[in-house]
Amino acid sequence: MSNPSLLILAGDGIGPEVMAEVKRIIDWFGARRDLTFDVTEGLVGGCSYDAHGTPLTDAVMAQAQEADAVLLGAVGGPKYDKLDFSVKPERGLLRLRKEMDLFSNLRPAQCFDALADFSSMKRDVVAGLDIMIVRELTSGIYFGEPRGVFKEGNERVGINTQRYTESEIARVARSAFELARKRDNRLCSMEKANVMESGILWRDVVQEVHDAEYPDVELSHMYADAGAMQLTRWPKQFDVIVTDNLFGDILSDLAAMLTGSLGMLPSASLGAPMANGRPKALYEPVHGSAPDIAGKGIANPIACILSFAMALRYSFDKGDEATRVEKAVEKVLADGVRTADLMQSGDGTPATTSQVGDAILAALDASL
Template identity: 85%
Template sequence: MTNPSLLILAGDGIGPEVMAQVARVIDWYGDKRGLKFDVSEDLVGGAAYDAHGTPLHDDTMARAQEVDAVLLGAVGGPKYDALDFSVKPERGLLRLRKEMDLFSNLRPAQCFDALADFSSLKRDVVAGLDIMIVRELTSGVYFGEPRGIFKEGNERVGINTQRYTESEIDRVARSAFELARRRSNKVCSMEKANVMESGILWRDVVTEVHAKDYSDVELSHMYADAGAMQLCRWPKQFDVILTDNLFGDILSDTAAMLTGSLGMLPSASLGAPMANGRPKALYEPVHGSAPDITGKELANPIACILSFAMALRYSFDQGDEASRLESAIESVLAQGVRTADLMQADTDAKPASTTEMGDAILAALDASL
């Protein structure tokens, strides 16, 4: 039996630094739990542009299509700001998502108890928070045609088109309902059916899918702007939130800040099942490349490590081992270990470095045995 395969694309900025800690965790699972992976590495984003003149080489794209899962660090940086739009580092990530057809983006917002006071919201609002936003990722206003900036008379007009087909809505709705069955069996679908025809279709299709195949799951609907307000008012009323590409982008960033730091948030982008039954998948932290702290050992590796935990759960059917890793991170935070982004401004304590946080997590994993 062959080992599951992982392609690591560390990318730019702090990407290689946080991914180095993920590699240590992967090695730990091989050594201590007998869970071995065939790991390969390649370039994406600015690093790929520097080497090949493109943010994603065709050979790398082909490899991404073949492996069981892709782990990505971060892309971009000011060094590449002047590049033509077609070769900016972010185009490499967008190509991966589009060509792998990763239509279902899972963005968890979980508040570890040790960090509840770090959120800008009150402790009782965020303590114990554990919600999942399922964002449609490959269609909607970011991809619809026509789009562009055009001249009409004496002025310019910017046009973007919000477009969804029934099948695109159907498949991401099924992804959300299936996920809800593994959690608290509750989905809230968010759109703007009061003012957008695409929202009317979204609500209709989600309702039809629910009635046909998922009547055991509790379904509610909410306008996306009201949903943003409710996320800030009482986020724990939600479990799985299903929404489109644009609103998902906004709502997931809103939910992200409930936890106190982007350095804590992983994500998964899933596609259709491959021949082995596993979904095509890309896992990445929500944070960016943070060029201001690159090379300073200040980056928080937790989001990237939690992204690997998501890979264990959703690509490799290793839910217990994913929970082990999540519990290890929770234990480390409860002990007071903090990288710089998790420290209050008024403290004189010395933050843990990127490597020291990795050390602490590995020690907690050892203690779990």
């Protein structure tokens, strides 16, 4: 049998630096765990625009469609701010999500004990936090029509349309229910059914999917604004949260800051199963391209490494190996090997990007 395939799209800014550490982890698995991947690389974002005049070429898009999983670093930077909207670096990422039909975005918010004091919340509120937000990613207000800025009488009007079909809601609900079954078997669905018809449909369909297919999962419903309040009041009340594209964008960023650092957070975007049974999948850190520190060797690679751990778990059914990576990261943090974004005054000298990679590899060796 052939090895599973990975397409690496390092992208812009700190993307190549953090992805370099992921590639070292991938090589470690090949050398020490007999888990070898066929790795190819391509361009996305600003670097693709510089080389080809487009943020994503058709050839790389075709590679992404064929790969068992795509690992992406980051896209964008101020160099590209004045480009036409149609060729901005972010359009490459959006094209990947749309054409691969990656409708289920998984955003974990996990607070490692060693970093509990970095959150703006009290330690007892966030220590041990481990929740998952499932965001619908390919429909809703970001894609609905009509949209645009139009002239209406003597003034301009901006229009975006919130639109969901039953099938779009049902498939992301199933994704969230399946995930809940593998965790604490609890799912909270969030919408605005009190003021939005799309929210009424969302709540109805999620309940119908639960009643017909997942009666064993504990389901609750909550208005999204109340959910934001509860995430800051007592986030550990939640296990899995499922919500639409707009609210998911907002709530997952809110949950990210409970952990104290965007540099720690991975994500997965999953689609329908391919012929081999694996889902279409793209994995990426939540942090951006951080152009202000690009090229300095000080970027935090952990979110990108944890994104690879998510690929091990969700694309390759290697949950034990994913846990191995996560525990190695936890040990390194507890030992105090951290980049500057994870340090406080008096903590000593920050580690470089590669030094964090060295420490994680050493922890992986020690796990054998």
